Amino acid sequence: MRGRFLVVSMILAVTYDLWAFVSENREELVDGLVNTLKVAALGIAGAFVIGVVLGAARAHRVPILSQFTVGYVELIRNTPILVQIFMLFYALPQFGIVFDGFTVAWLSVMIWGGAFNSENFRAGFEAVPHRYHEAAAALGFGRLAIFLNVTLPIGGRIALPSSINTYISVLKNTSLMIVIGFAELTTTSLNISNLTLETTESLTVLACVYLTLVWGLSALIRLLESRLALPETR
Amino acid sequence: MSTSARTSTSPAPDRKLRRALAAGLALVVGGLAVIFWRAIQDSDWAEPVVHYIIFDGLPGTLKVSAAAVVGSALIGIVFGTLLTIKFLPLQGVIRLYIEVFRGLPILVTVFVVYFGLPSVSPGLEFGALTATSIALILWGSAQVAEATRGAVASIPREQHEAASALGFGWVGRHGFVILPQALRRLLPPFVSLLVNILQNSTLAQVIGGLEMLEAAERQNERVTAIPPIGLGEIKAFQIFGFVMLLFFLISFPLTRLAARLEKRLV
Numbered sequence: 342m343r344g345r346f347l348v349v350s351m352i353l354a355v356t357y358d359l360w361a362f363v364s365e366n367r368e369e370l371v372d373g374l375v376n377t378l379k380v381a382a383l384g385i386a387g388a389f390v391i392g393v394v395l396g397a398a399r400a401h402r403v404p405i406l407s408q409f410t411v412g413y414v415e416l417i418r419n420t421p422i423l424v425q426i427f428m429l430f431y432a433l434p435q436f437g438i439v440f441d442g443f444t445v446a447w448l449s450v451m452i453w454g455g456a457f458n459s460e461n462f463r464a465g466f467e468a469v470p471h472r473y474h475e476a477a478a479a480l481g482f483g484r485l486a487i488f489l490n491v492t493l494p495i496g497g498r499i500a501l502p503s504s505i506n507t508y509i510s511v512l513k514n515t516s517l518m519i520v521i522g523f524a525e526l527t528t529t530s531l532n533i534s535n536l537t538l539e540t541t542e543s544l545t546v547l548a549c550v551y552l553t554l555v556w557g558l559s560a561l562i563r564l565l566e567s568r569l570a571l572p573e574t575r
Numbered sequence: 576m577s578t579s580a581r582t583s584t585s586p587a588p589d590r591k592l593r594r595a596l597a598a599g600l601a602l603v604v605g606g607l608a609v610i611f612w613r614a615i616q617d618s619d620w621a622e623p624v625v626h627y628i629i630f631d632g633l634p635g636t637l638k639v640s641a642a643a644v645v646g647s648a649l650i651g652i653v654f655g656t657l658l659t660i661k662f663l664p665l666q667g668v669i670r671l672y673i674e675v676f677r678g679l680p681i682l683v684t685v686f687v688v689y690f691g692l693p694s695v696s697p698g699l700e701f702g703a704l705t706a707t708s709i710a711l712i713l714w715g716s717a718q719v720a721e722a723t724r725g726a727v728a729s730i731p732r733e734q735h736e737a738a739s740a741l742g743f744g745w746v747g748r749h750g751f752v753i754l755p756q757a758l759r760r761l762l763p764p765f766v767s768l769l770v771n772i773l774q775n776s777t778l779a780q781v782i783g784g785l786e787m788l789e790a791a792e793r794q795n796e797r798v799t800a801i802p803p804i805g806l807g808e809i810k811a812f813q814i815f816g817f818v819m820l821l822f823f824l825i826s827f828p829l830t831r832l833a834a835r836l837e838k839r840l841v
Contacts, residue, residue, distance in 0.1 A: 548679055556674070
């Protein structure tokens with residue numbers, strides 16, 4: 342009885358502090374969260390488009406595009422994303438190309454996610470059984486029609502689990518934008534912690550928000566995955 | 576003829592294409608290396624920059640990565656093996672550990688270790704490189720634990736039963752019979768983990784730990800400064816490009832190795 346009272350009062354004490362912290366800095370934190378979500382949404386949408394287009398180009402051996410894709414994927418996969426962000430933010434101005442923080446933020450996670458995603462979709466498209474293509478060709482479908490009606494719906498679903506992991510990584514990588522000072526969630530809460538010296542509170546809130554986002558996103562998409570699963574694998 | 580017809584049938588053009596691509600890639604990387612080498616020899620600003628990145632930055636990167644790989648492997652294998660025991664409280668604790676450290680961005684874990692722990696207790700204050708290693712171990716061990724659980728679970732039941740019949744206890748059964756077989760299957764994910772850890776060691780830059788990216792950033796600032804100190808010119812593309820090239824030269828063989836191991840062992 343006494344032990345339980347102690348635990349409850351400890352939880353109350355800790356959470357009371359957190360609530361006070363959150364309500365004092367609510368506006369900044371919400372702005373940071375919105376910025377994080379904006380960057381992540383743009384990055385995920387872009388990574389999806391890049392992934393489908395370049396993945397299809399590689400699976401179908403489109404002459405120049407597929408060679409370009411190999412180079413692009415290997416370059417992005419084998420170098421740290423932090424160096425890529427530095428290149429976009431510090432090196433491009435050397436050639437007169439200046440981006441603001443927000444553009445660098447979504448562009449860098451989009452380029453990074455696109456590289457991983459094109460590999461996911463390539464594997465998915467290549468896993469579509471050959472007999473389906475033949476069936477579609479026998480029905481008189483053209484090449485583009487076969488891709489849009491057969492390869493994309495089936496291969497896309499095969500690629501879904503691995504591409505979800507890429508989207509989650511894109512969301513997590515938005516935290517790296519602290520190096521360019523873009524005011525997303527991590528930058529905001531580190532700034533608050535520097536001003537108020539409430540380090541424990543701000544880091545706890547930061548970790549809780551990220552875990553909620555990541556766990557929520559993966560739970561949501563697992564649900565989607567089971568709804569979209571191919572009949573033969575269900 | 577439809578192009579899609581070629582995707583999954585004949586392996587011969589696939590191998591040819593891959594060889595051509597590898598040759599092209601080698602050519603591009605080699606060309607870049609030559610260009611960088613020429614640039615270093617032609618200019619007097621580049622020599623100290625390269626020297627600093629390689630002799631002050633690279634050791635930091637390697638130290639952080641080595642500590643992180645060894646730590647994650649040891650902790651991850653133990654946690655992953657314990658996770659196969661059907662004892663709910665233990666499974667719950669390890670599950671939580673895995674989900675938390677895989678769910679957090681590694682940068683946030685770095686901040687928790689570097690800024691959060693000292694504010695909880697002053698004894699837990701670490702240098703930037705050590706803090707990054709600890710954060711990478713927390714993340715990496717979660718990855719390894721998940722992979723080990725799968726690998727241990729994939730060893731057939733008969734192996735457990737045979738080991739028990741020979742009189743092994745739980746520790747001996749796992750240490751001498753199950754884990755040696757499971758480790759073979761863990762080799763490809765280990766190589767990928769090594770690549771990931773090498774790349775994520777750049778996170779030390781954010782908290783000022785001296786590794787390759789931080790070395791490059793310091794040199795970039797120095798070179799950009801007004802003449803008596805630096806050049807007064809931006810050379811960021813060359814400097815960060817050099818770091819990119821170094822990371823590529825280290826990671827590319829490793830990712831190839833991981834892909835090859837995966838094909839051979841599975």
